[in-house]
Amino acid sequence: MEMELIKSQLLSKIATSDEHGENSPYFDGWKAYDSDPFHPTQNPHGVIQMGLAENQAVAKFMAKSRGGRVSFDPDRIVMAGGATGANEMLMFCLADPGDAFLIPSPYYAAFDRDLGWRPQVRLLPVTCHSSNNFQITLEALEAAYESARKANIRVKATVFRGPNFLSVSEIIQEMECNRDLIHIVYSLSKDMGLPGFRVGIVYSYNDTVVNVGRKMSSFGLVSSQTQYFLASMLADEEFVDRFLLESARRLASRHESFTKGLEEVGIICLESNAGLFCWMDLRHLLKEPTFEGEMGLWKVIISDVKLNVSPGSSFHCHEPGWFRVCIANMDDETVEVALRRIRLFVREIQKVEVQVKKKN
Numbered sequence: 001m002e003m004e005l006i007k008s009q010l011l012s013k014i015a016t017s018d019e020h021g022e023n024s025p026y027f028d029g030w031k032a033y034d035s036d037p038f039h040p041t042q043n044p045h046g047v048i049q050m051g052l053a054e055n056q057a058v059a060k061f062m063a064k065s066r067g068g069r070v071s072f073d074p075d076r077i078v079m080a081g082g083a084t085g086a087n088e089m090l091m092f093c094l095a096d097p098g099d100a101f102l103i104p105s106p107y108y109a110a111f112d113r114d115l116g117w118r119p120q121v122r123l124l125p126v127t128c129h130s131s132n133n134f135q136i137t138l139e140a141l142e143a144a145y146e147s148a149r150k151a152n153i154r155v156k157a158t159v160f161r162g163p164n165f166l167s168v169s170e171i172i173q174e175m176e177c178n179r180d181l182i183h184i185v186y187s188l189s190k191d192m193g194l195p196g197f198r199v200g201i202v203y204s205y206n207d208t209v210v211n212v213g214r215k216m217s218s219f220g221l222v223s224s225q226t227q228y229f230l231a232s233m234l235a236d237e238e239f240v241d242r243f244l245l246e247s248a249r250r251l252a253s254r255h256e257s258f259t260k261g262l263e264e265v266g267i268i269c270l271e272s273n274a275g276l277f278c279w280m281d282l283r284h285l286l287k288e289p290t291f292e293g294e295m296g297l298w299k300v301i302i303s304d305v306k307l308n309v310s311p312g313s314s315f316h317c318h319e320p321g322w323f324r325v326c327i328a329n330m331d332d333e334t335v336e337v338a339l340r341r342i343r344l345f346v347r348e349i350q351k352v353e354v355q356v357k358k359k360n
Contacts, residue, residue: 010156010181015093015212055079057234058201064240065191070169078202078213079227081220083187084114086200089216090183091119093209095156102144103159104128104136106279106315106322111159124148124155125316130281133271134317136160157181169203179205188230190276191247197226251275251328254335258327261339265346276328280309283321285349294320305345307338 038046055074062072080086095101097120103111105125115121126144128134141158148155160168169184184203189195199222204210234240252274259269259278270279286293291313298311301323312322327335 010094010206011208011212012092012094012096012099014096015208057231060237061188061191061234061240062186062201062203064244066167066170070167070173072169072203076203076205076210078204078210078217079222080200080202080217081222082195082198083185083189083200084110085198085220086185086187086202087111087114088119089213089220090185090202090204090209091115091121092216093212094183095119095121098122098154099156100124100148100153101157101159102126102141102148102155104134104140106134106312106317106324107159109310109314121156122153124153125318126158127318130270130319130322134279181206183209192243193247197230198222199226199230248274254327254332258335258339261336262342265343265350267342267346270322277324277326279312280323280325281321282323283319285346286321289320291320297321298323301345305341307341 032047036046037043055077058077058079059072059074063070078086078089080089100122101115102124103126105128107123107125112123116123124144124147126136126140128136128140145155167184168182172179172182182205184201186201186203188197188199188201202209202213204213255272255274255278262269262280266284268281270281272278282297283289286297294311294313298309301307301309307325310324312324313320315324330338
C-alpha cells in the first residue's frame, strides 16, 4: 500500500482518478486483447486485434535509430498525434495544473505551448551556459529547484536532453535508478522526415502512465491507415537500415559544409557533429550585449538578409546573441544561397566597423 501511495503521488489527479469512462462493456474487447494478445506461434488462441497496427515495427525502429544499443518493449509504446500530442498526453499523466517541470535552456520554443497551455504546467528554465555547450549541471539544477521550493512551486519532473544523440534509454542501462520515473517522448518527424503523418510516441517505464496514456490517446489517435503504412514501411529492415545510414551521412555532410561556410566570416557554431539545426554564435555582431540587441539583429536578418532564423531568447537562452538555424529542410543550392547572404551581411558589417575605426 505504501508503494502504491508513493506511485500515485508521482502522477496527476487525472491519471489516478477513475473518471476515464472506460468501466464499460464497450471497452472489454480492448482489455481482452491487452491481457491475451494473439501470436501465431506463442499464443495462437489469443485475441486478434483487428483495428490497430502492432507496435513491434515502431519498437524495432526506435532501437535501430539508437544504433541497436538499446531495445524497447512494444507493450510500453503509446502512440499519439505527433510529438505535440505525445508531450501533452504525458503532461496530463504526470502533473496537475500549477505543477512545474524543470527544463534546461535553451529549449524548444513550442514547449511553452505544448506543455503549458492546456495542461497548465509551469516550465522553469534551468540556466545553462555556452562555456560547456549548454549542458545541464547539478549546480544549476539544484539552484532552479531551490528557487521553485522557496516560491512554493511543486516540481514534478525534469526534462532532459541527451548530449550528441545519446538517449536516456541508453544512460539508464549503466546505472541504478527508479525507472517508474522515466518517460520518453519520440517522434518519426525527424528520424524519418515525416512530420505531416503526425506520429508521436510516449514510451514509459511506468505501467500506470502506459495504461492511462492509452486511454488518453483516444483524443489524438493516429489513423489506422497511417499506422498500417508505417508498420509496412518499418518492417522493411533493409530499407530502414539504408535510410538511417544515408540520412546520418547527409546530415553530417550538410552540418560540415554549413559550419565551414560560416567560419569563412568568423561565425562559429555550438559544437556538434550533425543535426537538423545549428546554434550560431552571433554575439560579436550585437550592437550591445543585451536581448534588445539580439532582437535588433534578428529584425535585420529577417527584413534585410531575408533569412528566417530564431533568436535564442525565444528558446529561453540565458546568453543574448545565439541564433538557431535549421539546415536540413532545403536542398544544397538553397543552403549555398543562404550562406552567401550571411557572408555578404557579415562582410558589410565588417566594412562599416573598419571605416568607423579609421575615422576615430
